[in-house]
Amino acid sequence: MAVGMPPATEQWAPRGGSFDIRRILPSAFGRLPAMPSKLLRGMGCMAYTLLVFVIFALAAYTSFSVFVRSGATTVPSVEGMSQTDAANVLADQGLALRIAEGRGRYDDKVPADLVARQSPDAKSFVKRGSTVNVVLSRGPRRVTVPDLRAKTLPLAQAGLSGTGLALGRILEALAPHREAPGSVIEQDPDPNASVPPATGVDLLLAMAAPGERYVMPDLVYRHYDQVRPTFEARGFKLGSIKFERYEGVAAGVILRQFPLPGHPVSREDAISLVVATADGAP
Structure with missing residues (x-):
């Protein structure tokens, strides 16, 4: 027969002494008296926090109401x-x-x-x-475009930088009134125009004008004594003049020329001629 628990009517105790349940659950019996105290402290903290919140809410509502009623x-x-x-x-x-x-x-x-x-x-x-x-507001900031005409490119750049403007496109053209090469003929925007800062200013610079060009006439078979004063009076230079004997041609008649007829020539170009001499001349 299996050994079980003693009947309920019997007082059961372990061998060697009386039975004490606190020896089996000592920790539980030791904490039982402390549980009500911690619970009360927790409830007190919650109540205090709730009270502070309610007081703060009432104060804020009262202040706002007074502020509104005062004419805000x-x-x-x-x-x-x-x-x-x-x-x-x-x-x-x-x-x-x-x-x-x-x-x-x-x-x-x-x-x-x-x-x-x-x-x-x-x-x-x-x-x-x-x-x-x-x-x-004073509106967008504006600056006045300086007058750059007749200034060289470096001076124009310095003037633009000093007023907060930028250098735009640079173009060149033949100067209509013989302005100095490299100087500003025109600008865009115009002088004294009001523009935003950093606006680019386009410049038109004068180009060095080439010398005047002419078409070389045909001087062959013309007399040298007539050609020379005509050319010198108009500022042309006569360069090398050579004399050659040529049978059947009178002395002083031009035989050859350079530049050739029809070629461009300027006052700076030297004109060379070969002129016939009389028979027996060296």
């Missing part, structure tokens, strides 16, 4: 408006407009004479009767 209003946005329109919009909210001292500020997005900045900012809460300071 929201600042409207007046940026981008004219001075008159901004003053009217602020007056509708019981606020006053004041223009900030100074000449305003440059603004690339807001046209001149419109409100560029405001303080306090839009949607801020202020009391009625408060003042809103605004700064008027």
Whole structure:
């Protein structure tokens, strides 16, 4: 027969002594008295935290209510408006407009004479009767184009750099009025034009004009004594003059020439001639 637990009516105890359940669960019996104390402390902390939150919420609500009842209003946005329109919009909210001292500020997005900045900012809460300071726009920053005509390219570049402008395209053309080569004939934009900073200024420079060119006439069989004074009177230079005997041709008649007839010639070019001499001449 299997050995089991003793009957309920019997007092069971282990061998060697009486039975004590606290020896089996000593830790549980040791903590039982401490559990109610920690629970109470936790509930007290929660109650204190809840009380502080309620007091803070009531104080915030009361302050906001007093603030609203005292005549507070929201600042409207007046940026981008004219001075008159901004003053009217602020007056509708019981606020006053004041223009900030100074000449305003440059603004690339807001046209001149419109409100560029405001303080306090839009949607801020202020009391009625408060003042809103605004700064008027002076529009985009502009610079005046200097007069670069008759200046050399280095001087023109220095003038543009000093005014915050950039050098644009550079073109060349023959000077119509004999301007110095390399000097500025025209510019775009024109002098004294008002342009944004860093605008490029195109320059037209004078080119060195080539000498005047003429068509060389046919001098063969013409008399040298007639040709020479005519050319010298017009500024042409006669270079090498050679004399040769040529049968059947009178002395002083031009036999050959350089440049050849029809070729271009300038006053700087030397004209060479071969002239016939009389029979028996060296």
